[in-house]
Amino acid sequence: MANLRRGVDEAADLIVAGAGMAGFCCAIEAADRGASVILLEKEAKLGGSSMLSGGSFAFAGTDQQRAAGIEDDADLMLSDLRAVGQHKNDEALLRVFGAEQHATYRWLESLGFVFGPPKVASGQSVPRTHRADPVGMFGLLAKAADRTGRVRVLRETTATRLVRENVVTGVMVGERFIGARRGVVLTTGGFMRSEPLLANFAPHQEHAMRMGSGGCTGDGLRMAWQLGADLRDMGYIRGTFGMHPDAKPDEHHFLHSIYLGAIAVNRLGQRFVDESLSYKLVGDACLAQPGAIGFQIFDRGVMERSTSDGSSFDMGAALRAGRLIQAPSLSSLADKLGIDPAGLAATLDRYHAGDPDFRRTSLSSGWGKPVRIARAPFYGYPSRSAVVGTYCGLVVDDALRVRDVFGEPISGLYAAGHVTGGFHGAGYMTGTALSKAAVFGRLAARSAV
Numbered sequence: 001m002a003n004l005r006r007g008v009d010e011a012a013d014l015i016v017a018g019a020g021m022a023g024f025c026c027a028i029e030a031a032d033r034g035a036s037v038i039l040l041e042k043e044a045k046l047g048g049s050s051m052l053s054g055g056s057f058a059f060a061g062t063d064q065q066r067a068a069g070i071e072d073d074a075d076l077m078l079s080d081l082r083a084v085g086q087h088k089n090d091e092a093l094l095r096v097f098g099a100e101q102h103a104t105y106r107w108l109e110s111l112g113f114v115f116g117p118p119k120v121a122s123g124q125s126v127p128r129t130h131r132a133d134p135v136g137m138f139g140l141l142a143k144a145a146d147r148t149g150r151v152r153v154l155r156e157t158t159a160t161r162l163v164r165e166n167v168v169t170g171v172m173v174g175e176r177f178i179g180a181r182r183g184v185v186l187t188t189g190g191f192m193r194s195e196p197l198l199a200n201f202a203p204h205q206e207h208a209m210r211m212g213s214g215g216c217t218g219d220g221l222r223m224a225w226q227l228g229a230d231l232r233d234m235g236y237i238r239g240t241f242g243m244h245p246d247a248k249p250d251e252h253h254f255l256h257s258i259y260l261g262a263i264a265v266n267r268l269g270q271r272f273v274d275e276s277l278s279y280k281l282v283g284d285a286c287l288a289q290p291g292a293i294g295f296q297i298f299d300r301g302v303m304e305r306s307t308s309d310g311s312s313f314d315m316g317a318a319l320r321a322g323r324l325i326q327a328p329s330l331s332s333l334a335d336k337l338g339i340d341p342a343g344l345a346a347t348l349d350r351y352h353a354g355d356p357d358f359r360r361t362s363l364s365s366g367w368g369k370p371v372r373i374a375r376a377p378f379y380g381y382p383s384r385s386a387v388v389g390t391y392c393g394l395v396v397d398d399a400l401r402v403r404d405v406f407g408e409p410i411s412g413l414y415a416a417g418h419v420t421g422g423f424h425g426a427g428y429m430t431g432t433a434l435s436k437a438a439v440f441g442r443l444a445a446r447s448a449v
Contacts (some may be wrong), residue, residue: 158173262381264286266290
């Protein structure tokens, strides 16, 4: 426990910086273990980019999966994570996640979370995406934190520096020193809204859209970096394919009909990727196309697979909003989208024949079979690649302690969620940002208190 030597304006056992999924789960867990917590949030609204995420969690071995006859467990999930991460993941973090993910799923349900039926998505060999309503889930988290009587939430309060006196003893908020007797946990998110950091670490994403909470400018990363924190996976920052070109930074108008059977083409009507790959890899391929734009093309059969849950598989909502374009024929669809009609027709003929250049054998990571696109009406969704998360950052060990450039822990400093690196490696599985945030937020609290 830190001895607070300098003048303290206020103090708590634990300071958690960032009131997204990781921050709230950390604060609640610490309070349940008897600690007093000050939860700082830079913006007026709680939730950060977690609120904009669509509410998708990846869990294995759930009741919903068993009810749907889906066989899944932690071992298969970790195998998928290694594959999509190109085996660049931190194995210690994967093992801890695998051991804790189901208990965290149960814990979230105990708070009132209601998860939808499992859906297959990017990087998953079986359906394991469980969606919860983002607004509702943060209402539940806020109530759970309030019930503890030990969590104080300070909105529009930005931590600007960490204070270290042998150990990290708190944070500066402007000229105020807020002390932490048991440590500081950084849950400040990524830096997808920081042009200087993106230019430094991800110049290859110059033409990708920038999305996410306006508070995601790398504050926690910089504060820990100043104390010598090590970084990892910075070279693996990628955008996500499927964002509508007209979306604003705080609007996640994603559509992922490619995982239900759509193909992705460029303005010439040509396919440019195997659509079953991670939408991060599809996003990179999209950036190389004319105008850095692609189009998801599908037919009535794929449209019939649409969900009605507001997720990236809700094609009906996209159609009603005017973002998804419908036409009675492929040629008229091409005209509406500004695609070469002859090129699109030739591409579909080639696709149905097995397209040797971008051979596709599944809908997503081995799950599901490709379908013919031949039943009118036809649909097209203009799609760009968007940086919605950076999935890299501070090096942490399996106790969520931040490590410095020499591999030593920075005493009193912990981190969880999007501000950390190591877990995803070189790729990303849908839903793991939120599930990772919940799991590691709770574990950081246990380590600290």
